[in-house]
């Protein structure tokens with residue numbers, strides 16, 4: 001690594017083909033043709049690597065790694081902990097996960113182990129070290145892929161005890177814990193640590209502080225397991241690099257907490273291209289947003305570890321990618337900071353649950369199939385674009401996405417229990433910024449917001465003292481803050497803030513919250529602009545907050561019901577900066593207007609004219625990518641973009657490429 005080039009490749013499962021050497025030889029030949037330079041190996045190979053307890057058979061893998069290396073193909077070597085051999089589960093039932101219902105799972109599927117079990121940890125450590133010993137020094141192994149899509153939780157007795165220990169470390173005493181959880185509610189005062197149990201459908205579901213801490217504990221437990229695996233390898237391979245493949249909008253874990261311990265962020269991107277009722281622009285935006293989130297985790301390029309070369313087989317309806325969409329989605333990842341474009345999977349398996357999942361090489365084994373041809377084309381493009389690899393993105397705007405805050409907000413019974421639509425809210429801001437080519441990062445409350453010009457807080461329900469201070473300093477220092485309804489409500493153990501809210505920000509915002517009204521689906525509340533002539537009416541939905549202004553200037557007011565006259569949107573000047581407060585969720589047009597204005601004020605955008613519907617920009621380093629997400633030709637930036645085509649413009653040299 002180090003040199004400027006993109007990685008191109010994907011998950012390779014030779015263990016499914018060991019009895020057909022001609023297929024394995026063909027793979028090498030085809031990989032070269034598809035310009036593959038990396039494969040992920042061994043993710044689900046445990047039962048082949050250790051067919052009997054303590055008896056390792058690594059020769060087949062060594063042979064494959066050597067052959068790949070001879071062809072210039074690197075390896076992202078996985079530890080096999082995501083799927084255990086049957087013998088292991090049979091001999092040591094404690095390794096099987098226990099559900100929230102307290103029922104222990106049977107052997108089957110994958111990702112179903114306990115993260116605490118000492119036996120599981122010991123067996124994983126042993127197989128990881130066998131791999132590290134054999135392959136740690138192999139020049140072809142450039143990355144270690146720990147496990148697979150970490151996630152899930154276990155409620156076994158071992159995990160319950162670990163939870164209690166973790167709580168003891170966090171609170172020190174039961175008194176403090178009872179206070180933090182407001183345990184006097186429904187007579188919950190705990191008098192012994194052993195009384196505390198994880199949430200259960202037939203047990204605890206009312207103590208929000210407990211439920212929130214359980215989620216934190218699950219992240220800690222999983223992270224601890226990750227570290228155990230990483231250290232097992234690192235002990236023997238001091239220079240090893242590590243990644244874990246993360247998932248789309250997955251909030252079972254707080255990914256921010258993983259970032260410092262990883263060398264490379266990677267994630268698995270499975271957009272629902274061509275979904276009925278949703279534009280491909282919207283679908284591209286959803287992936288773009290995740291690319292931006294994963295870039296933000298370390299402020300560094302990431303790997304798109306998995307993506308389907310044609311269809312998935314687990315979505316409700318599995319559409320194939322239309323011609324050109326493979327290129328579009330690969331370059332979209334690159335535009336947002338990916339240094340690797342990888343697929344699941346190289347060769348389509350013959351049996352079991354993924355036999356109809358898309359692959360570069362299908363059951364027909366042909367190289368003139370569409371997925372193969374389009375993969376090879378993308379591989380060629382990535383080679384030509386290698387100067388872009390490693391390029392960083394400018395720091396412009398940040399959206400505050402704090403996982404703990406989202407857990408707390410969604411765990412609370414409140415103004416709308418039929419769904420708060422958190423991601424819908426985030427997308428409204430993201431979409432409008434993205435359309436103006438503003439580079440968006442994501443930060444949580446541990447993050448540093450000082451380098452940004454614009455910070456957006458969509459529904460920042462839980463507002464920690466220290467982050468509140470950061471927001472104040474940010475605005476006082478000249479920053480622009482956009483903050484929505486249902487922010488600054490609770491503290492970090494989900495105790496409601498006493499006194500005026502949004503907590504700690506009433507002077508920064510120039511207003512205080514009086515009430516918040518839940519809205520039924522489809523229910524709207526009409527809002528009118530205060531001064532701007534010809535500005536359109538707007539409609540509030542989902543949640544409508546009522547505020548009383550002190551210094552803020554209303555931009556929109558509610559025009560209906562007893563809310564009439566209360567601010568629906570307001571601006572306030574504080575120190576050298578300003579804040580925009582949005583009391584409700586408007587339609588997309590509202591955000592386009594707002595962010596068009598802010599983008600023009602704050603950023604020097606290469607996009608002077610709004611881009612046509614379906615065309616999306618993104619900046620990376622010196623390059624501007626302009627992508628046509630539609631099946632029709634489009635015109636943008638004085639160029640004709642073919643269906644699903646991408647224009648790449650070097651903003652320094654003026655060089656233009658079209659794919």
Ligand code: GAL
Pocket residue numbers: 148149268270306312313344354357
């Ligand atoms: C991912 C997983 C892969 C494969 C893929 C299919 O979530 O990591 O192993 O199952 O989905 O889309």
Ligand code: ZN
Pocket residue numbers: 097098114115116117154155156157158159
């Ligand atoms: Zn457990």
